[in-house]
Amino acid sequence: MFVRNAWYVAAWNHEIGRALFARTILGTPLVMFRTGNGAVVAFDDRCCHRNAPLSAGRLDGDELECGYHGLRYDPTGACVAVPSQSLVPPGARVRAYPVVERNDWVWIWMGDPVRADEATIPDLFWHDSRAWKAVGGYNHVKGHYQAMLDITLDQTHSRFVHPNSFGSDDKVRAKPKVMRDGASLRCERLLPASDPPPLWARIAGIEGKADCWNIWRYLPPTIIQFDIGIARIGSGALEGDRSHALTGHNSHAMTPETARTTHHFWVAARNFALEDEAVTKQFAAVRTIFLEDVAMVEAVQRTIEAFPDAPTIDVGSDNPTIQARNLVHRLVEAEAGAGRLRRARARPARS
Numbered sequence: 328m329f330v331r332n333a334w335y336v337a338a339w340n341h342e343i344g345r346a347l348f349a350r351t352i353l354g355t356p357l358v359m360f361r362t363g364n365g366a367v368v369a370f371d372d373r374c375c376h377r378n379a380p381l382s383a384g385r386l387d388g389d390e391l392e393c394g395y396h397g398l399r400y401d402p403t404g405a406c407v408a409v410p411s412q413s414l415v416p417p418g419a420r421v422r423a424y425p426v427v428e429r430n431d432w433v434w435i436w437m438g439d440p441v442r443a444d445e446a447t448i449p450d451l452f453w454h455d456s457r458a459w460k461a462v463g464g465y466n467h468v469k470g471h472y473q474a475m476l477d478i479t480l481d482q483t484h485s486r487f488v489h490p491n492s493f494g495s496d497d498k499v500r501a502k503p504k505v506m507r508d509g510a511s512l513r514c515e516r517l518l519p520a521s522d523p524p525p526l527w528a529r530i531a532g533i534e535g536k537a538d539c540w541n542i543w544r545y546l547p548p549t550i551i552q553f554d555i556g557i558a559r560i561g562s563g564a565l566e567g568d569r570s571h572a573l574t575g576h577n578s579h580a581m582t583p584e585t586a587r588t589t590h591h592f593w594v595a596a597r598n599f600a601l602e603d604e605a606v607t608k609q610f611a612a613v614r615t616i617f618l619e620d621v622a623m624v625e626a627v628q629r630t631i632e633a634f635p636d637a638p639t640i641d642v643g644s645d646n647p648t649i650q651a652r653n654l655v656h657r658l659v660e661a662e663a664g665a666g667r668l669r670r671a672r673a674r675p676a677r678s
């Protein structure tokens with residue numbers, strides 16, 4: 328079961344152009360395109376006539392023409408022409424979804440359109456702010472989105488999955504502070520005088536111990552923001568003075584494709600050495616690190632499918648991921664409950 332009333336990342340903005348673009352989200356095949364004035368449109372990828380996938384059709388101006396018998400749809404999803412007759416049958420349309428472009432990502436609302444409020448899209452300003460330099464990418468993952476959330480939220484894996492880049496023994500041992508922050512969950516690891524993650528030590532040119540931090544915020548169901556960085560010991564960074572520190576902000580969106588596959592969109596950004604190509608190259612190399620996560624999640628998925636009913640045990644460091652799962656579970660339950668209530672109200676009263 329997926330949360331439907333939420334904004335999901337559907338695509339990078341550069342993926343959607345004047346060619347029809349097919350992508351499945353929450354198990355629903357969609358077709359996306361841009362109108363002549365640049366607006367992004369997303370429809371169910373299904374013609375309402377005889378079910379041909381609309382992504383196999385073509386764009387003519389702002390109208391999508393089905394590749395089977397030529398029914399044409401305007402950007403609202405309404406059928407506006409049937410080549411074999413002069414009248415359009417009443418109710419001929421496909422479902423169009425609310426779509427918003429923000430911070431280089433295309434966000435889609437798969438639930439009740441009345442509840443789609445743009446103001447609730449997270450502000451990921453570091454993607455496209457001039458004060459930040461961002462690199463980003465996309466991974467298709469043959470694994471459940473919750474497993475991608477797990478591996479990204481649970482930092483204790485990094486010592487083992489990313490020993491030469493993100494990992495450090497101190498990160499494994501640190502007891503994070505986990506707290507609710509409105510609808511989101513926040514997890515803070517402040518690591519004074521600790522072994523820094525090797526990648527950050529290399530970028531900062533620091534040998535030996537450093538003051539480091541790793542703070543994430545999880546916005547259910549699928550968005551994670553990281554605030555990470557490094558400073559020389561005692562520079563005040565952990566007390567809030569970042570003027571002598573190097574700071575990075577990362578974002579992850581784990582959009583479910585199906586019940587067992589995920590679209591992973593990521594960004595790694597920094598607010599220092601903006602023009603330094605060598606640093607940009609080092610940041611872009613996080614792609615390899617995220618692929619290590621993907622490889623582990625895909626291996627986990629294969630194991631789960633081989634041992635479908637095998638129980639697992641929890642350890643103390645699972646606390647943040649368990650809290651995150653509970654938030655999603657509550658959202659799913661709330662939607663299911665609201666659905667049951669709507670259906671009960673819709674039932675005619677018996678006299």
Ligand code: FES
Pocket residue numbers: 374375376377378379393394395396397398
């Ligand atoms: S199935 Fe699309 S026009 Fe017939």
Ligand SMILES: [Fe+2]
Pocket residue numbers: 478479484485488489616617620
């Ligand atoms: Fe990882």
